[in-house]
Amino acid sequence: MEESRWLVRERKKVSDGTLRRDADQTDTLLQATNVTMRFGGVTAVSGLDLALPKGRIAGIIGPNGAGKTTAFNILSGFYTPQEGSVVFNGVDIRGRSPADICRMGMARTFQNIRLSPQMTVLENIMVGCHVRRRCPWWMAPLGLPAFYREEEEIREKGRKLAQRVHLADNIAEQAGSLPYGAQRRLEIARALATAPELLLLDEPAAGMNPQESLDLMHFIGHIRDEFGLTILLIEHDMKVVMGVCQYIWVMEYGALIAQGDPDTVRSNPDVIRAYLGEEASLEKGL
């Protein structure tokens, strides 16, 4: 029962039963159906099906060039796929702008960190708060009390988030001067500042040492509970993926080759072949 919600193929079988489908829609936060993205002659993503229920942590893994980041760019609105649909919270987001999608409650981080290096940690987080602000820009020059109240709220929220990602002591430092791991945490804090329901993390553990990766694993679990998030992540670090994800999709050459809970994926021969190469599968006697 629990499993079936994850599996798109199974869902399709019952799609004529309306009651069941409605129940699914309330539970599924993000659903991609048959998404295909081609760049010229190259098919970066072909026929991708994902269904992500609320409150879970799921991962997309696959070798380099498998189309994971392209999939993220489609989900967050940077690319419009040629085929298929992406439904977020019951709304088809295909063709919407990234800013719109963020407003609807999806935030993401980037594989190559995208912060404003000259701005301080706090300022970077405050930028994330902007999307939820109510006062329009012209209230700033007029200096209306409501504006300053909101400004103070944003600052306070920024401080709290900085504390949450263990950057409280670096709040006035330039983001560019932070060590790599801290920049990653800052980017997550900025994404959290947009008050998302779904958080997409693009290789959050890239460039981290084992201890940092371990901390990150716990951190991801904690913020999920604390902020009531659903998290989808791309990761190369198998320890992180297997440790934190409840469900995993495996991509190769733009297509899904396997999916399931970590144990299923771990023992799937296709995954081992794709991810670790032929030799590893031989070693394992598969």
Add this chain to the structure above:
Amino acid sequence: MRPDRNTFLTIATMLLFGLLLSQAETFLGDYQIYIVKLIFINAILALSLNLIYGFTGMFSLGHAGFIAIGAYVSALCILSPEQKEMMWILEPIIWPFSELFTPFWISVLAGGAVAALCAIVIAVPVLRLGDDYLGIATLGFAEIIRVVIVNATPVTNGSLGIKGIPSHATLLSCYGWTLFTLVVLARLVFSNFGNVLRCIRDNEIAARVMGINVFGYKVLSFCLGAFFAGVGGALLGTHLSTIDPKMFNFLLTFNVLMFVVAGGLGSLTGSLLGAGIITILLEWLRAIEEPMDLGIIELPGIPGMRMVVFSLVLLAIILYRREGIMGTRELTWKSLGGLFGRGKK
């Protein structure tokens, strides 16, 4: 923003400076007052370009166009109908411009408003371009505005320009408009909207993912910058009392760009300093255009020598101190305190 010691200090300094300027005639000559007024006007122009280029990262070379619009609109507003009838000798001035007659402050605001409106028209197609392309396109638009001014004789008096604009721009009113510009921009830039603009400058993709309407804010910043360029242009017109299309060529944009770059991109106080220092230098360097007797050799006066020196100065800034005087930092009471060795936290 709760009133604290620094806010109080700032307001006190502003008032004190205003008081000083109201008495300026007792200790400054006409020429010095002329220069001080020019500094204020240039500061407004520099601040407005800094919002566009320094804070939002849009490389706009169209500033002279907006300045021209501001100057012409305000001149049309401020001149009396009789004066206009006398001055338009090539072709008679057309209605409604012939009847337009407003107080000084309305004419300045009108100059700014029309410049901002033109900026919207320009922004929508042009701001989709990035970096260098934006520079080229805005440069083209500034040139278009200039050509339109030359040829719209029934409105602008063509290449003859407009003369005898009443000199309403007193020292205090220039100071007041500079303060107005500074306060509006500072409040915007030091609020979270400033962070948003800087985020757009540093990383547009990140800004889009953070739910920021990047194009909307670019248009906003561009138009606001154009508004204050128009205000500055209006003041420049009444300050010089004569305007003609030739004034508003690329060299004007270049000068404003120099104030901003020298002062520091992304620093409001830097723009004030840049405008102040370079305006004084530009005047002071007039000396080198005159014939010089160096004892052994005698140099003839070379017109344009000033700009040669200035281009070299700009080159030196870009080579050795690209971030300008202030970089992106601001001159604050804290940093001033630190400068004098008694900074309190």
